[in-house]
Amino acid sequence: MNDLNQQAAAHYGKNFLKEVEDRVEDGEWVKMCMQCGVCAGSCPLGPHWEHSPQKIFRMIMAGKRDEVLSSDSMWMCTSCYNCIVRCPRKLPITHIMHGLAHYAHKLNIAPKGQPTREVARLFWNSLVQTGRVNELKFSLAVYFKDGFVRGIKNALAMQGIGLKLMKAKRLNPMEILGGHKCKDAGGIKKMLAKAKEIEDRRQGFSS
Amino acid sequence: MTSSIATNQTILVVGGGISGITAALEAAECGKQVILVERDATLGGRTALLYRYFPKMCHPTCGLEINLRRLKGNRNVRVMTMAEVLGVSGQRGDYAVKLKISPRYVNAKCTACGDCAAAVEAQIDNPYEYGLAKTKAAYLPHAMAYPMQYVLDPSIIGTADADKARAACKYDAIDLDMRDETVEIKAGAIVWATGWKPYDAAKIQPYGYDRFANVITSVEFERLANPHGPTGGKLLRPSDGKEARNIAFIQCAGSRDENHLRHCSRICCMASLKQTHYVREAYGEAAKSTIYYIDIRVIDRLEDFYLKVQQDPTVSFVKSKVAKIAEDKDGNPVLHGVDTEGYHRYATAHDLVVLAVGMEPETNGIKLPDDILLDSSGFIEGSQDDGMCGAGSATSPLDVNRSVQSATAAALRAIQVVHKTSTVEGAR
Amino acid sequence: MAEMKTAAYICSGCGLGDKLDIAQLGKIAQKEGKMALVREHDFLCNTEGVQMIRDDIEKEGVTHICIAACSRRAKTEAFHFPAVAMTRANLREGVIWVVAEGSEHDEVRQEMADDYVRMGCAELKKVKLPEGNPNRTQLKSIMVVGGGMSGLTAAFEAAESGYQVILVEKQAQLGGWANKLWKRVPYKAPYAEPQDTGVAKLAAKVSSHPLIKVHLNSTIAETSGAPGRFAVKIAQESGAVTEAAVGAIVQATGFTNYDIAKLPELGGGQANVVDQAGLEALAQAANGGALKRADGKEIKSVVFLQCAGQRDDTAKHLPYCSGHCCATSIKQAMYFKDANPEVNAVVVYQDLRVPGMGEDFYRSAQHKGVIFAKGKASGVEPTGNGCKVNYRDMILDADATLEADLVVLATGQVPSAGVNLDIWDTVVREADGGSEAAKQQKSELQKISVLNLNYRQGPDMPQFKYGFADSHFICFPYETRRTGIYAAGPVRRPMDMLQATEDATGAALKAIQAVENASLGRAAHPRSGDLSYPIVRLEGCTQCKRCTVECPFGAIDEDERRFPVFNEQRCRRCGTCMGACPVRVISFENYSVDTVGNQIKAVEIPDEFSEKPRVLILACENDAYPALDMAGLSRIVYSAFVRIIPVRCLGSVNTIWITDALNSGYDGVMMMGCKKGDDYQCHFVKGSELANYRMSKIGDTLTQMGLEPERVSSFEVAITDNARVAGFINEFVAQLVKMGPSPMKGFG
């Protein structure tokens, strides 16, 4: 167990629900679930979830910390918001799923190499650099996320699309040299660092 | 109608469904003067449109028959149909109530012979069939209608059809000159027995009630099963008239849902369990009913009924709030969702889907006197001065049995108001 | 009373004049019906027609009228003549609307109408205008048995309506179960927090109410009489007995919790396992602070197990659901959360049953952090310092355990309804037979009796199911089987406090109604307002006791010589006694063996060569007769060979009517009544069942008469059976045609 995870587990003991309420985006909503399952049935990627959202909620209440945080399921969220608008208890399910994924990622117990986890990381890194996402760099990063050899393969596989997009002026090869960015990229970086610091403090992360 | 017949000893009951009829009769049989007003052309309300009651599978019209007989034999109750309350002023023990009487275009001379209906050509959506069937624009609401008088639909007034109806009546019972009337009556106490309405199923968009012909509501299904109903009691689905043998019942259609009705409507679980009997009755072992539910809420000794349905091999239960309904190429509704007991995904086609729609207070959208206290769903909790009270499903989602209890209690509350008025006056 | 003067009024409106020979009907009324006055009118129910009848009553001294027009169910506003006796010949719904169109049917249609006029006139001559039970009182006080929430409510509401109340409570103080509660479930929006029960305030209001007399430490030693004149002996614990006279009774004797000791598998008997009552006691002791166990340990984790000993299909425990327990556990879990949000409170449920606004209460508990787990508990084991609950988590589909300092079992409500009369009957029979054990058992039963009615039919109200004193009716929940005695609260159905108070208020009204009816000598529900009452000619009575045994309402006692003693105000006017009586000494002023018998005899029976069979139909006036009427309204055609007589209940059908009909040449008899059995639909409880039983006994008689038993048949007809009933008739008639004419024809 890594440090952050160890500390969290030690601090909350068996009360995983409390941990989720304190530290996960919209986690205080979890307890309001009444197990109707409409979220599970509404998700476009539902068939690929090992644990449906409502089941994850039950698992949280039952203290199944490791199973939840190491689950692949919430990384399947496409942010389509079907679950949110249908939930009879108005749980912000999309956000809770995002929050759980983020928390698992932060504690570094989310599944290693989970593709969405990697893509999300790369996306964030891309935006933090300049304040705006550079689609080309981001795409290349995505292709090379599994290593150089795999990246070449991915890139070759997708090169048809890439070429077509370039032809359609929707992928600019010059972006690799710099591309769009915010003037105040520095301020943005500082601002994000501050936000993280405040949030960590509020959530009781000591490190 | 003048205000002189009613006094501050009169109890006004608003709404002529099972609760209103009960409140009126129970008070009248204690010797009190009662005015029973009903917005519709007949007494009977929603229960008169049900086929059977749970758990006995007996017929609502049986109880209605007894109540109507009580009413016919009791001169303490004065019934006013097509009468709507426009406003209430005054206070406990001394109310003035303004009523709007809509024209029926048929007077008390009507013998219910039916000649006017035979003469009229225009057809309207039958308001007593939830639009599942048409009726002539001169019609008797239903076979148990009280008063047993025909009604002319306002749409034909001023047309040749209205004249045909008048010409056909041998008893001078059709009066095309009737107009809206406003009258004021006095009352000492008021019982609001305004009942419920089915939640607008079209608002539950994932279920496509407005898009798919074979998605209907539980109240409509009652009409399909009823021998007096649009299909003569056959369970035929609307899209193609095919026998509906494989039927899905979706619970909490609108209820227990903060996007729709916050409350649990109480009756829907039992209603669906009951309706599986209709399917079983129609098709025997070839029937197939599936109930999709969150919690089966059949409290007290109704548990027996639940157990009986559970033991019926043609009925199965899926613990799931259905996520959405799609339609396949044959017009079958396909239900998508997850059985949460152990997490099983399904996409199941049925012949017909019955939405167990929730109960909304009938008064939602209607201005009630300021004095009346409502809960978060719009049900009546009482009035500030205690001179008015609710009865039956106007107060809470209730089944018939509990509505009648509630109405009986309401009758006593009203009696107390007029009793106190009379003792105070006597003391003066 | 003035001398009888009869009149018949024959209407030709609604097409009657087109389809029937009205003049001939008039002649029949005059010559065969021997009516003193016969008038025709082309629109009898209009103002002019009604005025004509009124004039005859006032100016001509008419005392008995026969209206030959539409069904007795139609035009009741117009044909309302309370000062005279009246019969109705149903020519519209009963003849022209149901006989096939076309001139080829003119003859049978006319014959049918002729007969109905004959029958109406024949009946009229035997009918008297009912004058009400002479045995009436002005005693209007009400006794409430039980001083819990239901009883207090019933007492208070009745007193607030101006009626004297006697409240009898077994305990030393008022309040009952509510006294044991720390708080109750909320009744009003926002349905979020447990509320003060309010019982102390209500008890104080009751105790100080000028119209209420409270008897504490008291039970009912004996109840006799009838609505309007109950005589009650109230026994104090000390042995002193007070006698009181009351007009009606509300029984609000509540419930006890299902015995937790019967649930060892769920930890019943373990130190750290309590029922909901036990938890209330802990909450009262905590007085809003942290809840502590009996051993003083503060409770940090608690598990509620729903449906403990309830919804049980193994016949070991309670088969029903008590309805209140989900909300009660929610409330109790809130006790913990409100005192200390850190307490872990888990509710293990199968279906969370909080109907109506209970959903908001459920949400509120979730909001407070109460955890709900859909699951089924399999066992509770003691651990070092608490309990371990083993259960199946139905969502996770896995066996799971919960550790808790305390486990609360939501056990059900067991009604305190007194003696089960089914057992009573057996015990009494055996005791009368001399069994000592039975005698002993009988005296034990008398001890648990609530009302100690000295009714011949047993000391308490009949129980409906699982020991609850409920009625079987949906539209009429207060339709008990002991007139003037109303059950209220959890004694009649498992229920929560809100429902109990509502129920008690309703029961108070019914009690008030009962005393008002008694003061006017008229019937209670379902024939409310009926002024007829059973009259018995004791000189002809053979003391066979059938009337006392079969009366569904326990209205008839026996005197020392075993003659029946009618308590008219207990009677519901169904006529079951009249149907039961083999020597036909029981009658009502407007409904008797003769009123029906005369109609049967009035029908003209064609000879055996006419190919016109005659079938008598005796139809229950509540369901079968309206169904037949509605067949008419829908113009559903049925055989014109039938002659229909409405009866109050099939229970009132005396077999003499059947044998008389067959003797006089009818080819068959159909009896149409309500559904019988467990889900009976008879508002007089067992009319169809009794009729069926009696008919099973006349098979032999028929055989002796040389008649096929199939000529008499009974049918269950529901009010919606307008189409089906026509089918029954047509099939039955076709079967008779096949069978050939009755051999009795011509001998009658």
Added chain:
Amino acid sequence: MVKKNYAFYPGCSSQKGASASNFVTSINMVCDKLGIQLNEIPDWNCCSASIGYGEGGLLPRLVLNARNLALAEQHLPGQDLVSGCPACWLSTREAAEKLHEVDGLMAETNEALKEAGLNFKGTVRARHMVEVLVEDIGFEGMKKPVVKPLEGMKIAGYVGCQTNRPFGIDGESFENPQYLDKMIEIVGAEPASGYEQKVTCCGGALAFSEPEKSQKQIRDIVESAYDHGAEMIVTPCQLCQANVEVYQSEINKKKGTKLAMPVVYYSQLMTVAYGGNPKDAGLDGHVIQPERLRQIAERKK
């Protein structure tokens, strides 16, 4: 005509040379014809989209959006923030609402914003371009500039998720929104009626990470359009447009299908109907050419 002014938030994909650059091209003419003035928010930043959550916590993401709101508030006072991209709109609107709803968040956000020299008072309303068109201009207003109705075209209105849920366009249902079909009618084309995939998710950002799963979604969306006789799909969403158009060739490769369904923005239809040429409508920016639309655009009136 007095123009209606809006603080415009283009979003990353609408930048020059980015995947949705042709949307911006086409919306310009639409705005011009309808009297809408879009004023780009100076130095706007990425919204973090619906994928930023993995690495970025709630507050950092809120702060990103608050920065854009604060910039609009400061530089374009009184103007609604308008985005053409549903992801940008959704992030911004959710952030704006959450800052008001959750105690303490506004203060924390402003504490972080201070690092970038900004402060957000909370006065800006975040809206989507379609909201502006439907609510501020109205269907009648959108119809007025039509000079070249797209007669004879049958188009599947693919609404997707994020313009539709959780906020949606006022008065529309989540399951069966009508506005896009109405817009198709307004430009003179025929909406493919009964197109049951109109609110199906295209896979969103998971098109990158879970290509197989997303492509199954995309295949359903395209095939249903074919089934309902459509010759083109129109969408209000940048990510939907890209995913549904771009991956058709991949699907064809893997599954042996022959999908070649053009996918365009509503703004492109409007531009053509308003008389714009292929360049005005950004029709050069497609991997699958909307040939028929191009023909109409090239046709003289």
